[in-house]
Amino acid sequence: MAEFKIRSDSVNVEHIMEQIRARIREKRGVDYTEDQIRELAGVKLERFLDPKNVRSDLLEHYRRRGNEANPNLERSHDPDPNILYRSNRPMVFRIRRLLSPILKLFINVGELSLMAERSEHIAAKLQARAELDALTYEVLNNLVVEMTRLSIEVKNHKMRVESVAARLDFDERRARALEESIRSRGNKRTETAGDGPNVNTEDGDQEKVPDRRRRKRRRGRRRPSGNNQVEPTESATTVTSSISSEKQTDVAVDVAVETNQVTGTEDGNEPPSNKLSSEKVQSTGSGNQTDSTEQ
Amino acid sequence: MKLAVVVQRYGAELNGGAELHARYVSELLARHAEVEVLTTCARDYITWRNELTEGTEHINGIQVRRFPVTKERDPHEFGKKSDHVFNNRHSIAEELDWLKAEGPMSQALVNYLQRTGSTYDYVIFFSYRYFHTYHGIQETSERAILVPTAERDPALGLTIFGSTFRNVRAVMYNSYEERALIQHIAQNHSVPNVVVGIGSDVPSTSDANRFRARTKLKEPFALYVGRIDKNKGCDELFDYFCRYSKQASSNFRLVVIGEPVMPVPEHPQITHLGFVTDEEKFDAMSAAALLVMPSYYESLSMVIIEAWAMRIPVLVNGQCDVLKGQTIRANAGLYYETYDEFTETLRTLETNRELRNALAVNGRTYYEQHYTWDVIESKYLSMLETLRQSDHNGGNHRSSEPEPGWLKRTRQIHAPAREIVNLAPTGPHDQRN
Numbered sequence: 026m027a028e029f030k031i032r033s034d035s036v037n038v039e040h041i042m043e044q045i046r047a048r049i050r051e052k053r054g055v056d057y058t059e060d061q062i063r064e065l066a067g068v069k070l071e072r073f074l075d076p077k078n079v080r081s082d083l084l085e086h087y088r089r090r091g092n093e094a095n096p097n098l099e100r101s102h103d104p105d106p107n108i109l110y111r112s113n114r115p116m117v118f119r120i121r122r123l124l125s126p127i128l129k130l131f132i133n134v135g136e137l138s139l140m141a142e143r144s145e146h147i148a149a150k151l152q153a154r155a156e157l158d159a160l161t162y163e164v165l166n167n168l169v170v171e172m173t174r175l176s177i178e179v180k181n182h183k184m185r186v187e188s189v190a191a192r193l194d195f196d197e198r199r200a201r202a203l204e205e206s207i208r209s210r211g212n213k214r215t216e217t218a219g220d221g222p223n224v225n226t227e228d229g230d231q232e233k234v235p236d237r238r239r240r241k242r243r244r245g246r247r248r249p250s251g252n253n254q255v256e257p258t259e260s261a262t263t264v265t266s267s268i269s270s271e272k273q274t275d276v277a278v279d280v281a282v283e284t285n286q287v288t289g290t291e292d293g294n295e296p297p298s299n300k301l302s303s304e305k306v307q308s309t310g311s312g313n314q315t316d317s318t319e320q
Numbered sequence: 321m322k323l324a325v326v327v328q329r330y331g332a333e334l335n336g337g338a339e340l341h342a343r344y345v346s347e348l349l350a351r352h353a354e355v356e357v358l359t360t361c362a363r364d365y366i367t368w369r370n371e372l373t374e375g376t377e378h379i380n381g382i383q384v385r386r387f388p389v390t391k392e393r394d395p396h397e398f399g400k401k402s403d404h405v406f407n408n409r410h411s412i413a414e415e416l417d418w419l420k421a422e423g424p425m426s427q428a429l430v431n432y433l434q435r436t437g438s439t440y441d442y443v444i445f446f447s448y449r450y451f452h453t454y455h456g457i458q459e460t461s462e463r464a465i466l467v468p469t470a471e472r473d474p475a476l477g478l479t480i481f482g483s484t485f486r487n488v489r490a491v492m493y494n495s496y497e498e499r500a501l502i503q504h505i506a507q508n509h510s511v512p513n514v515v516v517g518i519g520s521d522v523p524s525t526s527d528a529n530r531f532r533a534r535t536k537l538k539e540p541f542a543l544y545v546g547r548i549d550k551n552k553g554c555d556e557l558f559d560y561f562c563r564y565s566k567q568a569s570s571n572f573r574l575v576v577i578g579e580p581v582m583p584v585p586e587h588p589q590i591t592h593l594g595f596v597t598d599e600e601k602f603d604a605m606s607a608a609a610l611l612v613m614p615s616y617y618e619s620l621s622m623v624i625i626e627a628w629a630m631r632i633p634v635l636v637n638g639q640c641d642v643l644k645g646q647t648i649r650a651n652a653g654l655y656y657e658t659y660d661e662f663t664e665t666l667r668t669l670e671t672n673r674e675l676r677n678a679l680a681v682n683g684r685t686y687y688e689q690h691y692t693w694d695v696i697e698s699k700y701l702s703m704l705e706t707l708r709q710s711d712h713n714g715g716n717h718r719s720s721e722p723e724p725g726w727l728k729r730t731r732q733i734h735a736p737a738r739e740i741v742n743l744a745p746t747g748p749h750d751q752r753n
Contacts, residue, residue, distance in 0.1 A: 036678045038651050045654070045664045052660075 052187070086160055106138050321353035321704065322439065326456055327446040328424055330359040330386075331372070332379055337622065338469040341518050342446040345467070346382050348519075348697050353704075356440075357384040358432065360424045360452075367392050368424035387429035397421050406474040406738045412729040415480045419451050430455040437463065442704065444492075448484055449475050461487040461720040465703070467516075470498050471617040472641065477740030482506045487720040490703055492516045494620035496649075496749040497641040504744045512710075514703055517620050519693035522629040523599070528607035531600070537591065540670065541573035542635065543608035545601060545623045546615075548592075549581040553614030553637055558585050560662045565589045567663065572670050575608065577601060605630040609676060610653075610669050618642050625691045628652055628683030633676050635665055645748030652683030 110121035128134060327342035334340065346355050357379075361370040368389045376385050401418040404410060429452045437443060437460035445453045448468040457464045466488040470476055485491065485506035491513040493499040503509050532538065542561075548554050554576075561574045562585060576584060576592045577600075584592040596604070605611065611627035613636045621643060624634050634653035636643035638661070647653040654669060656662040669676055689695070 036651050036675070036682055038648050038654060038679075041668070041675075042654065042661075042665075045661065045668065049660045049664055 105142070106134050108138050108141050109134060321441045321708075323349055323353045323355045324358055324433075324437075324440040324443040325349075325355060325446065326358045326429070326433070326443060326452060328360060328368075328450050328452070329362055329365065330357050330379070330384055331363065334363070337619075338447045338467075340622070341467070341469065343380075344518060345444070345696075345700065347380055348693060349700060350382055351697075352701060353441075355382055357382055358429060359384060359386055360389050360426045360429065361386045362389050362424045366395065385432075387426045387432065389424040390427050391420070391423065391425050393421065393423040398423075402474075405478060405736075407736050409732055409736065410734055411732045412479055412724050412734065415478045415734070416729070418478070419454060419480065422449070423451065425451045430459065434459045442489070442707065445488075448481055454480060454484055457484050457487055458720070458723065462489065464488040465490045465492060465707075467492045467494075468498065468502060469494060469619045470502055471619050472501060472741060472744070472746075473617055474736075474738040474741050476501065476505055477735075477737030479734045482508075483721045486511065489707055490514075492700070492703065494518070495642045495645060497645045498619050500749040501641075501744050505740060512703070512706065514699055516696055516699045517691055518622055518625070519691050519696040520622060520625045520629050520687070521693065522626060523602050526599070526602035526606040526630065528603065531603035531607040534600075534603075535575075535591065535593065537573065537575065537607075539571045539573050540609045541575045541591075541607075542610050542612045542666070542669075543575050543577065543604055543627075543632075544612050544614070545577045545604075545626075546613075547581060548576060548578050548584060551615075551617070553616050554582060556637075557612065557614035558587075558590065560659055561590065561666075562587055563659065564663050564666055568667060570667075570670065572609075572666075574612070575604060577604060602626075602630060605632060608632055610635055612666075613637065613643055615643070616640050621646070624653075625687060628680075628687040629691070631680040631684045633669060633679035633683060635662075635669060641746055641748055648748050650683055650686035652679045652686055654679075 106125070107122075110118055110125065112118045112121065125134070325342055325346045327339060329339045330343060331339075332343070334343075342357070346357055349355050360368070361372045361374050362368040363371040369392050370388050372386055374386050374388050376383060378384065398418075398421040401414070401421045405415055405418045433443070433452075433456045437456075440460075440463060442463050442465050443456070443460045444465045444467065445456060446467045446469060447453060448466060448470055453466070457466065464487070466485070468485070468491060475481070482505070485502055485508040488511060491499075491502070491508070491511055493502070493513060493515045494517050496515055499513060499515055544554070544557065546552055557574075564570075565572065565587070571589070573589045573591060576590065577594070577596050579595050580592070584590065593600075593604070605627060609632070611624065611632055611634045613621055613624055613634060615621070616637055616639055618640050619642060621636075624636065624643070624646065627634050628650065634647060636647050636653060636655045638644045638655035638657040644655050647655050654665040656665050669679075
């Protein structure tokens, strides 16, 4: 919390709380309350999106209803005058038909029939429109549901990215710190190399090496690459620099092992971040080694 | 001057908030006046069972007169009646039934006040919500002083207590938030009042090393002192702290002191020490990085004042107006309302020693200005002197509100108490006195 500039005589708790809340908002991205977040986390989308109610032939329904909703109201034929005399009782229908000439004296039966026919069409159109509206509502509802799902997923992904970025940042800083530590320890060992036991190099010269066993192991591991192998004909200076860089590698391994021991879980499984940092440290150590060998 | 202090329980071994408050104030005022404590024979605040001997005894030089409780509390009946008056439209008669069900119902104590109330210059009632306070104030309203110890709980919204707050000669509030809440609900602005609180004595010999040696705790820790109870927000505290320690990968610990009413979780970073002596408590405070107070309802937190006196900052539940207000006014701690805020504030206090020190300095200053016994004593004496002057000038002859008649008592016209309290303004209050 080094960002707070503290003066004991002018501490303002409310100001500090504002800073803390701003930081929380930054982390979250959106200023949801705790309850809102819990509610969001607890929402099951299936509550809105019921698969049983989603029609697989929605488009077909849509098209059909769309056509039904737009019936042709053009006057394609003469209206049927019988439409005015229709009745469930045939007797009544006949009497009306018999009396129709008298009725025609008073009103225009043809126009009346046309209007009756049109009203039937309009009723059918309204019904089709209502069904179309239901389909439209369904489509809109599905869109809203999908939007909600997507927005939650986006939010989750954002949080995940932030989390991964934070971990990555932490690992990088840790790797850098370990590199520094390796460098400083490597330098110390180089300075004190003269105190180690005498060993014969392959070209017959004697060198001081602190840990013979590790040196062999590391050499064996590097051989396939062929970059760091010391030729017997090389000068003593080259051999010294090679040994020095091997020491750095050993230190890198030690540090990595120590780190894992410290941060490892109880069941002995290594956390992913530690693995990553260990690998980084080793590879970094190798890189240094290669450089120094080349030098 | 002859004073009576009326409180529901009294004893050297009782640690309840209002009871301890009453004892401290009695002993403080005994240096200036003849003080007699009127209380019940109850020791247990759940049942109010008669456990102590009726009659007179002396505790720390104070005469204590005990009266028997007429009826023990039936928790089931009390719960039913509470649910009704808190959540439904109801009558005054039902509120009075609730008051009897709550207890401690000591008719003998009320009768004694009726008979001998006039022999005291002033009668100081502690806690507004009990049977003896309601009826006792009606018997002695012209000489009654009330220390409400009110929290934001539904009982405050009951109609009967409106007259309790209006009929007294003076009100000694514990905090500005408490005063604002009561004045909003009871409309008793005209009653003389002062925000006093309670003082605290801290030893000068507390030793952090002694605590660390005894408990073998080497890591920094947050301290909780008090009853370990859901009502005190402890379940939330444990939940938050467990999540925090997992998330922050910190070695910061939580040390808990007090009698457990709920189980303390088994967690490597939570240490429960149980009930400890005052010396051990203050040793723990001097070793702690901060004190945490998760309670939602407080009229005044004595332990926070002790923490400030011991120069440690506090982390309080911001949903409690009183705690939040105190912390802001003192500039001596942080507060949280959500888990995120808990995490950030705790991390801030854990990692920023400079901030902790600054808050601690402010806390100590605030304590010295407001909560030393000298300050408390002067506020009580000043109020008593004001009332005496007023009595000499004939100021105590105002008429108190009469008890409602039968028809008024039986009409189901009163809004649910919870609704009334919920309508009251929230948040920390300005420091105006």
